[in-house]
Amino acid sequence: MKSMKKVLVLMLSLLLVVGMFGCSKDNDGSGKSTDGIDDSTNVKIGVLVADATGAEALAFRSYYENYIQKQYNVTFMYSDELADAAAEASAIDNFIANNCKAIISFASADRPAQIRKCAENKVYYAVATGTLSDEEYKEFKDNEYYVGAIGPDLYTEYLAGYNMAKYYLDQGKTKFAVFGGATPYYVDMHIYRTAGILVALCEAGGGNYNGASDMGSMIGTIYGMNCQLTPAVIGSVELVSYIGGYDFDDAWFGKLAEAANNPSVEVLLAVGSGLDTFAAFKKPNQFLGTVDAYTADAVKAMEAGTLNYLAGKFSASIGPIFMATLSAVQGKPIRTANGEALALSQGYWVATSADEAKNFYAVDSSTTDPAYTRAMLDTLFGASYDDFAKFVGAFSFEEIQNLKK
Amino acid sequence: MTKGKRLAGTIIIPVLVLIITNVICMSRGVTMFENSLNWLTFARAVANVSLVTFALSINLNSGRFDFSVGSIALLSSVFSATLAVNHELSPVVMLALSLLFGMLLGLASGLVYVTVKLPPMIVSLAVALFYEGMAYHFTKGHGVSFINNRELLDFASIPNYLIIIAVALIFMIIVFDHTTFGYEYKALQSGQKVSVNIGINEKKNAVICYAIAGLLMGAQGFVSSTTTGSIQMALNFGSIGPMFMAFLPMFIGGYIGRFSNDKLGYLLGAVSTSLISLLYVRLDVNSSVQQVVSALLLVGFLIFLNNENRIKNLFRKH
Numbered sequence: 142m143k144s145m146k147k148v149l150v151l152m153l154s155l156l157l158v159v160g161m162f163g164c165s166k167d168n169d170g171s172g173k174s175t176d177g178i179d180d181s182t183n184v185k186i187g188v189l190v191a192d193a194t195g196a197e198a199l200a201f202r203s204y205y206e207n208y209i210q211k212q213y214n215v216t217f218m219y220s221d222e223l224a225d226a227a228a229e230a231s232a233i234d235n236f237i238a239n240n241c242k243a244i245i246s247f248a249s250a251d252r253p254a255q256i257r258k259c260a261e262n263k264v265y266y267a268v269a270t271g272t273l274s275d276e277e278y279k280e281f282k283d284n285e286y287y288v289g290a291i292g293p294d295l296y297t298e299y300l301a302g303y304n305m306a307k308y309y310l311d312q313g314k315t316k317f318a319v320f321g322g323a324t325p326y327y328v329d330m331h332i333y334r335t336a337g338i339l340v341a342l343c344e345a346g347g348g349n350y351n352g353a354s355d356m357g358s359m360i361g362t363i364y365g366m367n368c369q370l371t372p373a374v375i376g377s378v379e380l381v382s383y384i385g386g387y388d389f390d391d392a393w394f395g396k397l398a399e400a401a402n403n404p405s406v407e408v409l410l411a412v413g414s415g416l417d418t419f420a421a422f423k424k425p426n427q428f429l430g431t432v433d434a435y436t437a438d439a440v441k442a443m444e445a446g447t448l449n450y451l452a453g454k455f456s457a458s459i460g461p462i463f464m465a466t467l468s469a470v471q472g473k474p475i476r477t478a479n480g481e482a483l484a485l486s487q488g489y490w491v492a493t494s495a496d497e498a499k500n501f502y503a504v505d506s507s508t509t510d511p512a513y514t515r516a517m518l519d520t521l522f523g524a525s526y527d528d529f530a531k532f533v534g535a536f537s538f539e540e541i542q543n544l545k546k
Numbered sequence: 547m548t549k550g551k552r553l554a555g556t557i558i559i560p561v562l563v564l565i566i567t568n569v570i571c572m573s574r575g576v577t578m579f580e581n582s583l584n585w586l587t588f589a590r591a592v593a594n595v596s597l598v599t600f601a602l603s604i605n606l607n608s609g610r611f612d613f614s615v616g617s618i619a620l621l622s623s624v625f626s627a628t629l630a631v632n633h634e635l636s637p638v639v640m641l642a643l644s645l646l647f648g649m650l651l652g653l654a655s656g657l658v659y660v661t662v663k664l665p666p667m668i669v670s671l672a673v674a675l676f677y678e679g680m681a682y683h684f685t686k687g688h689g690v691s692f693i694n695n696r697e698l699l700d701f702a703s704i705p706n707y708l709i710i711i712a713v714a715l716i717f718m719i720i721v722f723d724h725t726t727f728g729y730e731y732k733a734l735q736s737g738q739k740v741s742v743n744i745g746i747n748e749k750k751n752a753v754i755c756y757a758i759a760g761l762l763m764g765a766q767g768f769v770s771s772t773t774t775g776s777i778q779m780a781l782n783f784g785s786i787g788p789m790f791m792a793f794l795p796m797f798i799g800g801y802i803g804r805f806s807n808d809k810l811g812y813l814l815g816a817v818s819t820s821l822i823s824l825l826y827v828r829l830d831v832n833s834s835v836q837q838v839v840s841a842l843l844l845v846g847f848l849i850f851l852n853n854e855n856r857i858k859n860l861f862r863k864h
Contacts, residue, residue: 193687193781194682194687194689194778194779194780194781196688199686199687199688221781221782222781222782224782325832325833325834369832369834371830372830385832385833386832386833388833388836389778389787390791390823390836391587391590391591391594391595391791391820391823392591392823392824392826392827392831392833392836393833394587394590394773394774395587395590395591395823395824395826395827396826396827396830398583398586398587399583399584399587399827402583416691416693416776417691417774417776417778418774420693420774420775420776421693421699421773421774421775421776436688438691438693438694441694442693442694445694447693447694
């Protein structure tokens with residue numbers, strides 16, 4: 142009887158041990174996953190945001206709070222909407238006081254100051270959906286607390302505008318109205334997208350815009366015009382109307398309406414917020430293209446024919462920078478062979494039909510199976526720079542679906 | 547004052563603005579009112595500006611600076627647009643809901659003011675933040691979009707704007723010039739202590755003022771949202787902006803009020819500033835220049851008001 146008891150206890154113990162191994166796929170009991178991620182200690186990460194209400198900003202936040210935070214032992218602390226460098230500095234102080242180990246920044250009023258402040262306080266810092274200028278990167282690339290930046294670089298932004306205009310130019314459209322978004326406020330991202338549109342018009346029309354016809358000269362021309370652009374005939378095509386800024390006053394609404402109601406305008410292009418600007422004024426025979434986010438409203442607009450071209454960042458695109466930050470915090474920084482910080486570019490998902498937009502949105506808005514899942518991101522923990530760069534570089538919808546498989 | 551002088555005093559500013567803006571346009575080879583769209587832009591601007599001016603003037607004339615008017619327009623239109631989109635309501639029903647929500651939000655703002663007894667400026671700032679936060683929370687930050695709802699967007703027409711402007715003006719004149727509430731409002735303006743001593747309830751009067759201002763901002767929120775088919779969220783006092791468009795027409799209205807009804811003055815002030823807005827549109831003036839010109843016009847008009855007698859004497863001597 143006694144020996145029977147011993148055998149039974151031994152069998153049960155064995156069963157328990159086997160069961161534990163079988164059930165905990167990633168965890169070895171020490172709080173560390175098989176990939177080496179330490180899930181036993183909560184990591185607080187501060188997130189600096191300059192925009193708390195835009196569709197894109199909300200989608201990014203949803204990915205971090207409704208997916209990443211539930212998958213990893215991390216807590217995201219979001220700042221208020223930060224209007225300037227002083228507000229950014231104050232938010233960083235607040236994060237440090239709250240024991241944040243890292244800061245991921247969507248705010249760009251003064252990035253060098255943000256990095257310096259974080260480095261002084263031994264807090265890791267990363268840029269999401271953006272890049273540093275060449276000069277800034279040179280200054281901070283060797284700083285151990287600067288994780289890096291992943292997002293569309295300025296050339297990608299330029300291409301977003303260029304490809305959008307070219308899509309319609311290839312269809313034989315010649316008369317355009319353009320909403321330049323934050324171009325008058327010297328926002329590089331919008332300036333480069335606008336430049337892309339103008340260069341595409343120059344190439345198709347065989348002319349130039351105030352003497353410029355390629356990327357470099359167009360950027361120079363836009364700055365030379367103090368970012369206040371004007372309509373122009375460009376060879377055989379025409380920029381019939383141009384509106385910039387987010388004034389939301391009666392004159393601004395009037396200018397948008399005038400642009401859309403000009404009988405010669407065939408295509409309305411927006412470098413941002415096309416649905417909130419041109420959509421209500423668009424005529425049925427006109428086409429509307431915009432760089433914006435994948436939202437339920439955007440899908441509906443594409444189904445209704447209100448919107449015809451949408452280039453958008455996908456919300457999970459900020460997954461890799463999170464993993465690079467977590468890796469750094471947990472002692473496995475991802476650096477180049479020379480020990481430099483990450484500087485990787487990502488592009489847009491482009492939908493030209495309602496079905497495409499619907500597919501993109503379904504994946505983009507999922508909080509259970511987003512574009513980048515935990516299983517995919519875990520492969521990046523402590524990865525080599527080359528593997529990391531390869532993963533980030535495969536950003537198209539199809540490539541990501543293949544990666545998932 | 548003779549009828550002719552009163553008429554001249556009433557119309558001189560809008561007529562001058564009309565002439566000057568037209569001359570500027572003509573000098574650039576542009577026709578100010580070239581097509582129906584220009585009239586639509588003008589009518590929409592008059593509706594927007596006059597509603598905000600009426601709303602702001604109600605409390606400001608009684609010494610209550612109200613920063614919450616923009617947030618009331620935001621939140622009331624968020625509620626009404628959400629209901630209209632979800633239940634496929636008509637524009638008229640959406641307008642009625644906007645008015646109702648605007649009035650209730652204004653009423654709540656007024657009740658907070660008379661209850662906490664803090665300076666109105668501080669109370670209105672708190673209310674503005676609270677309503678902005680509510681709108682953000684209610685829409686989960688996404689705002690409301692009805693760009694695919696043509697019925698709601700088609701409300702934006704000249705006759706509809708004219709009806710809103712006319713109804714608002716008549717409502718203001720009746721309520722403030724032909725009711726007991728209006729008489730008490732004026733009495734409190736001219737001497738609060740005496741008015742209270744003769745039995746006027748200043749708290750009740752203030753609460754009604756806030757409710758009426760809210761009602762008007764409900765209408766403004768509706769006009770604004772049906773222009774673009776989307777309502778953008780505003781945080782950290784982002785809703786205060788619309789208030790500033792009312793200052794110049796309010797001062798112009800105050801001036802015209804000496805010769806005529808001050809409510810008509812506010813409307814004519816709105817007409818004047820809307821002509822300037824249309825000028826910006828027709829000449830494609832960029833926003834930084836617009837801001838400088840608008841600021842100069844406001845400061846210039848205030849300098850004129852403060853030095854009116856000196857200026858008149860200057861002309862009389864010569």
